[in-house]
Amino acid sequence: MELKAIARRIQEKHGIPATERDVVRVFSAALASPDIWRIVDLSEIPVLATCEVLRAFAEAGWVEFINARVSVTEDGKVVAESLGISPAKELRCPRCRGRGLELTPFATLAQEFHELAKNRPEASQEFDQGYVTEETTVARAALLYARGDLVGREILVLGDDDLVSLALALTRLPRRVVALDVDQRIVHFLREAAREKSLNLEVHEHDLRDPLPPELLRRFHTFACDPTESYRGYLAFAQRGLSALRGPGCAGYLGLTRLEASLSKWRQIQRALLEAGAVITDLFPNFHDYVNWPYIETMRAWPHLPVKRVPGKLEIWYRSALIRVELVEEPQVENVRYAGDIFTDEEAATT
Amino acid sequence: MELKAIARRIQEKHGIPATERDVVRVFSAALASPDIWRIVDLSEIPVLATCEVLRAFAEAGWVEFINARVSVTEDGKVVAESLGISPAKELRCPRCRGRGLELTPFATLAQEFHELAKNRPEASQEFDQGYVTEETTVARAALLYARGDLVGREILVLGDDDLVSLALALTRLPRRVVALDVDQRIVHFLREAAREKSLNLEVHEHDLRDPLPPELLRRFHTFACDPTESYRGYLAFAQRGLSALRGPGCAGYLGLTRLEASLSKWRQIQRALLEAGAVITDLFPNFHDYVNWPYIETMRAWPHLPVKRVPGKLEIWYRSALIRVELVEEPQVENVRYAGDIFTDEEAATT
Numbered sequence: 057m058e059l060k061a062i063a064r065r066i067q068e069k070h071g072i073p074a075t076e077r078d079v080v081r082v083f084s085a086a087l088a089s090p091d092i093w094r095i096v097d098l099s100e101i102p103v104l105a106t107c108e109v110l111r112a113f114a115e116a117g118w119v120e121f122i123n124a125r126v127s128v129t130e131d132g133k134v135v136a137e138s139l140g141i142s143p144a145k146e147l148r149c150p151r152c153r154g155r156g157l158e159l160t161p162f163a164t165l166a167q168e169f170h171e172l173a174k175n176r177p178e179a180s181q182e183f184d185q186g187y188v189t190e191e192t193t194v195a196r197a198a199l200l201y202a203r204g205d206l207v208g209r210e211i212l213v214l215g216d217d218d219l220v221s222l223a224l225a226l227t228r229l230p231r232r233v234v235a236l237d238v239d240q241r242i243v244h245f246l247r248e249a250a251r252e253k254s255l256n257l258e259v260h261e262h263d264l265r266d267p268l269p270p271e272l273l274r275r276f277h278t279f280a281c282d283p284t285e286s287y288r289g290y291l292a293f294a295q296r297g298l299s300a301l302r303g304p305g306c307a308g309y310l311g312l313t314r315l316e317a318s319l320s321k322w323r324q325i326q327r328a329l330l331e332a333g334a335v336i337t338d339l340f341p342n343f344h345d346y347v348n349w350p351y352i353e354t355m356r357a358w359p360h361l362p363v364k365r366v367p368g369k370l371e372i373w374y375r376s377a378l379i380r381v382e383l384v385e386e387p388q389v390e391n392v393r394y395a396g397d398i399f400t401d402e403e404a405a406t407t
Numbered sequence: 408m409e410l411k412a413i414a415r416r417i418q419e420k421h422g423i424p425a426t427e428r429d430v431v432r433v434f435s436a437a438l439a440s441p442d443i444w445r446i447v448d449l450s451e452i453p454v455l456a457t458c459e460v461l462r463a464f465a466e467a468g469w470v471e472f473i474n475a476r477v478s479v480t481e482d483g484k485v486v487a488e489s490l491g492i493s494p495a496k497e498l499r500c501p502r503c504r505g506r507g508l509e510l511t512p513f514a515t516l517a518q519e520f521h522e523l524a525k526n527r528p529e530a531s532q533e534f535d536q537g538y539v540t541e542e543t544t545v546a547r548a549a550l551l552y553a554r555g556d557l558v559g560r561e562i563l564v565l566g567d568d569d570l571v572s573l574a575l576a577l578t579r580l581p582r583r584v585v586a587l588d589v590d591q592r593i594v595h596f597l598r599e600a601a602r603e604k605s606l607n608l609e610v611h612e613h614d615l616r617d618p619l620p621p622e623l624l625r626r627f628h629t630f631a632c633d634p635t636e637s638y639r640g641y642l643a644f645a646q647r648g649l650s651a652l653r654g655p656g657c658a659g660y661l662g663l664t665r666l667e668a669s670l671s672k673w674r675q676i677q678r679a680l681l682e683a684g685a686v687i688t689d690l691f692p693n694f695h696d697y698v699n700w701p702y703i704e705t706m707r708a709w710p711h712l713p714v715k716r717v718p719g720k721l722e723i724w725y726r727s728a729l730i731r732v733e734l735v736e737e738p739q740v741e742n743v744r745y746a747g748d749i750f751t752d753e754e755a756a757t758t
Contacts, residue, residue: 075735077656084555140559140582147512147553149503156505156691158498202498204435208491231491305428320735323686330681335674339690340507384426384671 057116059083059139065112066105071402073320074105080141082109083118087136087143090125092363093373098144100314103405107360114362124365148342155343157198159191166194169223172249176219177241179349184284184399184407185217185239186349186374195343196280196309196378197223203338203380205278205307206230212272212300214264214281214293217242222249224280225257234272236262265394268296273391276300282311282344282376284407289398290317290325295389298332304383308334311344313376316405333385343378349406357405374406408467410434410490416463417456422753424671425456431492433460434469438487438494441476443714444724449495451665454756458711465713475716499693506694508549510542517545520574523600527570528592530700535635535750535758536568536590537700537725546694547631547660547729548574554689554731556629556658557581563623563651565615565632565644568593573600575631576608585623587613616745619647624742627651633662633695633727635758640749641668641676646740649683655734659685662695664727667756684736694729700757708756725757 059079066074078101085098085106099106110126113119118132128136136142148154159166170190179185188196197220200206206224210232213221221235233256237243243261250257262269279300283293290312297308312322326336348369352358367373399407410430417425429452436449436457450457461477464470469483479487487493499505510517521541530536539547548571551557557575561583564572572586584607588594594612601608613620630651634644641663648659663673677687699720703709718724750758 073735075656077733080656081555142555142558144555145553147509147549149500149507149509151502152500152507154507156500156503156507158500161498198498202496204432204493204495207493305426305431319686319688319733322688323681323735326677326687327681330674330678335670336677336687336690337670337673338692339687341689382428382670384424384674 057112062109062112066108069108070104072102072105073318074101078105079109081144082106083113083136083141084144086110086113086119086126086128087141088145090127092124092126092361092365093367093371095126096315097373097375102318102403103315103357104360104403105318107357107362110362121363124363126363155195155340157195157202159194159198162194162198165197165223165226166190168226169194172222172253173219175245177217177239177245179217180239181349181351181354181407183217183239186346186406187217187219189345189347189370189372192344193218193220193223196220197227199378199380200224200278200309201227201229203307209277210275211278211280212236212276212297214279214297216246218282219246220280221257221259222246225250225255226253228256230256232256234258234260236260236264238263264293264296265398267391267393268300272300274300274302277302277306278308280309284399285313285316286398286401286404287321287324288394291328292394292398294329295332296391298334298383298387299389299391301383301387303386307380307382310379310381311376312379313374315374316403318403321403329381332389333387334381334383336379337382338380339377341377342375344376345372346374346376348374355406408463413460413463417459420459421455423453423456424669425452429456430460432495433457434464434487434492435495437461437464437470437477437479438492439496441478443475443477443712443716444718444722446477447666448724448726453669453754454666454708455711455754456669458708458713461713472714475714477714506546506691508546508553510545510549513545513549516548516574516577517541519577520545523573523604524570526596528568528590528596530568530702531590532700532702532705532758534568534590537697537757538568538570540696540698540721540723543695544569544571544574547571548578550729550731551575551629551660552578552580554658560628561626562629562631563587563627563648565630565648567597569633570597571631572608572610573597576601576606577604579607581607583607585609585611587611587615589614615644615647616749618742618744619651623651625651625653628653628657629659631660635750636664636667637749637752637755638672638675639745642679643745643749645680646683647742649685649734649738650740650742652734652738654737658731658733661730661732662727663730664725666725667754669754672754680732683740684738685732685734687730688733689731690728692728693726695727696723697725697727699725706757
């Protein structure tokens with residue numbers, strides 16, 4: 057079987073753009089681990105595409121599914137060898153887990169945040185939620201600090217099941233923090249925490265499909281958001297963020313996965329961000345580690361998995377990149393209403 | 408004095424795009440260190456722009472130049488306080504120096520590379536040279552390894568005073584490594600090292616203003632280069648690299664500084680890379696540390712420095728980001744000849 061043919065099959069069956077290299081990525085991942093979640097993680101392509109590649113490999117006799125594990129066969133190893141495909145590697149620094157950031161100065165924040173986050177609302181499929189680890193949220197605050205986007209700044213967080221606004225406000229360094237969320241549980245939780253700790257944190261219930269209220273436009277130095285990953289949904293979130301910035305020199309922080317967005321979609325998104333007047337200043341792959349959500353077995357990708365095992369809550373397999381953008385021109389975005397489902401497309405796995 | 412007016416002055420006097428935020432960056436840098444090279448580094452804007460901002464600050468009485476140091480005055484501190492400007496921070500992980508990579512598995516390579524690099528040719532102003540530290544070159548090899556762009560791959564290095572091709576070939580993991588350089592000293596040095604160590608490394612003398620020879624087009628999985636930073640020069644190098652790649656799924660590694668390229672130029676460059684069919688998969692700021700070159704006192708920025716001190720050879724102040732791109736489409740580039748000076752523009756500092 058040709059790898060190119062498998063890439064075409066992904067495209068034809070799922071409408072997900074894929075290259076031969078993407079098929080190689082799954083092969084490398086399977087050579088590195090027999091665990092389905094580790095393979096999904098290391099493959100760095102949309103989950104449905106990884107599932108399709110594994111099925112094609114099984115048909116070719118290159119892998120077998122035994123005891124809920126993916127095992128590369130002797131035939132598979134010979135093919136990998138002949139194609140020059142080697143096991144996937146990671147060389148993550150064990151101290152900073154690959155983020156490059158020193159978090160020691162944030163130890164107190166981490167402790168305080170941990171205490172508050174204990175009673176956080178559980179992730180809800182209704183709102184496409186799934187939150188990052190506490191360490192990730194603290195690392196995000198640290199990056200804002202290091203980039204000069206925290207101290208004395210006015211910061212808007214668009215959608216906040218990660219409780220980023222809480223971590224930022226807890227540093228007591230920003231001039232103002234505003235969080236928007238559609239989920240009343242999150243709004244209530246953040247407000248309670250803000251009251252209890254006397255934080256400079258405002259929380260508004262807001263559906264990001266609706267335009268931003270005028271009083272939030274052109275007001276902030278920094279925004280943060282973790283957009284839904286359909287192209288349309290991503291742009292909606294990103295443009296809301298950009299339209300809230302004061303102008304050139306202001307910055308935005310966005311998450312983006314490889315597991316629900318192909319590199320073709322990444323390119324589309326990056327082009328749109330640049331078109332809107334921004335430049336990409338930082339792009340750290342795998343900055344965000346996600347806590348497993350309770351709806352794994354009802355997520356879109358579940359029936360496609362060739363091997364089914366519910367991962368432990370803190371068994372990290374879903375990660376995302378952090379992209380920092382900075383405006384170099386006045387933002388070119390419209391503050392329009394988005395109708396209908398902006399959450400799903402072909403590459404979606406978790407909704 | 409208004410910060411915006413200083414930003415305009417940079418634009419008017421030097422033709423370098425600048426925002427109010429860029430002026431704030433220099434203020435933050437000066438609040439963090441009195442050392443001119445540390446300020447240049449932390450300011451993260453073109454060197455000539457930093458010099459202009461410091462002169463404007465001196466005129467306003469916010470800084471003084473005393474004993475070859477930049478000292479923020481009491482007035483300056485009051486202004487910074489009133490504008491909410493805080494000292495620049497870095498939170499670099501002390502283990503990986505902010506690159507996020509674990510280099511322990513490359514300790515033997517580092518030692519072998521160190522032995523060979525002892526007799527490397529010194530950086531020459533004629534060819535806009537200036538090489539990175541040995542650790543940086545090893546880290547670059549490690550990143551290629553982690554991304555699956557090293558083992559079994561055919562790799563092209565375009566311009567190689569950093570001796571990247573040597574480090575890559577020394578791992579003995581790539582299928583083929585080819586290096587191009589215009590400098591006969593580099594060509595000779597690499598060839599000698601390859602012969603001595605029996606490395607799978609080909610070296611050709613080639614001026615990158617000239618089209619790539621046809622036998623190098625569409626042949627490689629990976630390219631690496633550290634382009635000159637005029638917009639035209641950058642694109643010339645990047646497009647040569649892209650045109651050498653086989654197609655979608657192949658990757659390129661490029662350096663880019665903040666000290667000779669404004670964020671406006673970054674945006675132009677990123678747009679061109681995306682237009683050419685590539686996507687940005689990684690962007691690590693300050694991945695590359697440079698060894699100081701022997702022509703500091705004749706570089707373009709020298710006369711502009713408000714405070715003059717020749718930095719020590721390993722006193723790092725010139726750093727650059729590492730950008731990894733991957734093709735998602737067939738590359739859209741032309742293999743044309745570039746005439747004249749493609750090395751200099753308004754933002755140049757070292758040529």
